[in-house]
Amino acid sequence: MVEWRLLRTAALRPVPEPMATPFVWAAACAGAFVLAVVLSTLSGPSAPSVALAVLCGFAALLGLPAPFTAAPGTALVCWLFLNGFLITPRGELTWQGHPDAARMGLLLTAAVLGTLVARLINAVGAHHRTTPGDGPP
Template identity: 75%
Template structure:
């Protein structure tokens, strides 16, 4: 976020929100499902405090913030779901007998 902000890449809040959703999904790859709400809250606070309101004041903008708070945990849960599916497929391949020599 700092690098994007330094090169004026965060000129719109939708781009910053998209970047934080990707970050939440990436963090979800290595976390448990129980960590998704906390990850989403930290991402929302960072977005609201430092990227949209440049003075560092936490504000509430009604439906747009409610939608953001809904989408950030969904992105974190999606990352966790992808990681769990990859782990399950790997475990299935390890435990399933193959066609190789006995």
């Protein structure tokens, strides 16, 4: 059975709402911790570029359900785990200038790109759901 609804009703949302920012940051903390443990166990501090690539992928994945406002915090949390446990193995936070700024920029770009991709996919899907098609009524 097909149920027809007007688009103006509050029950129908053509575009899904993003996840709350604190939940995204909590997931970033938990996931970055797990990734730091796994990466330090597998490769040690000898492969910071691999760790950066993995954390960039994780930040992009976290960007999918997140709002744009969660991207800076997600990038910061991922950078803290990268810098504190994967580049310097003793848990010391250091600032090396341009390399750390570039790492933070890459993490932020990954989080924003993940969010942008999700928003574009949701917008296209909403457009297809709300645009009258050529099919039968």
